[in-house]
Amino acid sequence: MTTGPHIDHLGPVPSGKGDAGRIPAHWLFARLGKRVLRPGGMAASVQMLRALTIQPSDDVVEFAPGLGMTARLALAALPASYTGVERDRQAARLARGVLPSSVRVIVRPAADTGLETGGASVVFGEALLSLQTPAAKASILAEAHRLLGEGGRLGIHELALVPDDLSEPVKQQVQRELAAVLHVGARPCTALDWCRLLESAGFEIHTKHTGALRVLEAKCVLADEGVTGVLRLAWNLSRDWEARARVAQIRRTLRRHRAHLASIVIVARKATIA
Numbered sequence: 001m002t003t004g005p006h007i008d009h010l011g012p013v014p015s016g017k018g019d020a021g022r023i024p025a026h027w028l029f030a031r032l033g034k035r036v037l038r039p040g041g042m043a044a045s046v047q048m049l050r051a052l053t054i055q056p057s058d059d060v061v062e063f064a065p066g067l068g069m070t071a072r073l074a075l076a077a078l079p080a081s082y083t084g085v086e087r088d089r090q091a092a093r094l095a096r097g098v099l100p101s102s103v104r105v106i107v108r109p110a111a112d113t114g115l116e117t118g119g120a121s122v123v124f125g126e127a128l129l130s131l132q133t134p135a136a137k138a139s140i141l142a143e144a145h146r147l148l149g150e151g152g153r154l155g156i157h158e159l160a161l162v163p164d165d166l167s168e169p170v171k172q173q174v175q176r177e178l179a180a181v182l183h184v185g186a187r188p189c190t191a192l193d194w195c196r197l198l199e200s201a202g203f204e205i206h207t208k209h210t211g212a213l214r215v216l217e218a219k220c221v222l223a224d225e226g227v228t229g230v231l232r233l234a235w236n237l238s239r240d241w242e243a244r245a246r247v248a249q250i251r252r253t254l255r256r257h258r259a260h261l262a263s264i265v266i267v268a269r270k271a272t273i274a
């Protein structure tokens, strides 16, 4: 029995109709009422926004705003403009539902936004690049580079493999088992590899924080979703045995590999060409 693919006043969630055993994990959690769908929770998002120091003069582009939780925080800095770029039409509508009508959320792939070259001073994205193939990671970073003007700032919040010298067989096993339970391509990198990816895309690393993978930890869920959110999650879970089984499977897999999983926040600047 599904709990009906709605998020309260916002309407149906992406791929809400599929069974809980098959849909991408982030939409399963969204359907259960979870709004924060990223490795380090809101604490890591705040860390990234702090390092990005968004100002009223900034033109901000967010890749994959999801349900708009970080967008709301970024807008508190009153940037000159904010544009969300979300590939999923329903997710874009949900994000618009929680954001002021003065900002726009366009339905485009992050690697091909159609936005103006050099038109942004800040680009950020969370829990997006970890889902992409190496080629797609490179194209999305190339698009971020194209969008940013001289000295523009890039922020990412992603899933990381630890330590940096983790053996290839273990990396592949963790990625394989994650992909099997998350039902999305899970391709996290080590912190060293994330930095190399950004550097080879023309960015200079300024800030790097690795932290615990907290997204399904009780304390983090309470901090991110609040008491009402936790009650909503518990209520929806209590009525959906398939979702309960799937969430338990995901938690078991994250726990089994917790020695090799972390969240990472990196803020970098578009390198100035000498």
Ligand SMILES: C[S@@+](CC[C@H](N)C(=O)[O-])C[C@H]1O[C@@H](n2cnc3c(N)ncnc32)[C@H](O)[C@@H]1O
Binding pocket: 026, 035, 036, 037, 038, 063, 064, 065, 066, 067, 069, 085, 086, 087, 088, 091, 108, 109, 110, 111, 125, 126, 127, 128, 131
């Ligand atoms: C795990 S969710 C993260 C959402 C949000 N950033 C958050 O942290 O809560 C991944 C999001 O990325 C979007 N997405 C995946 N690939 C994309 C792409 N190539 N271009 C734009 N959005 C993409 C999905 O639709 C989804 O909204």
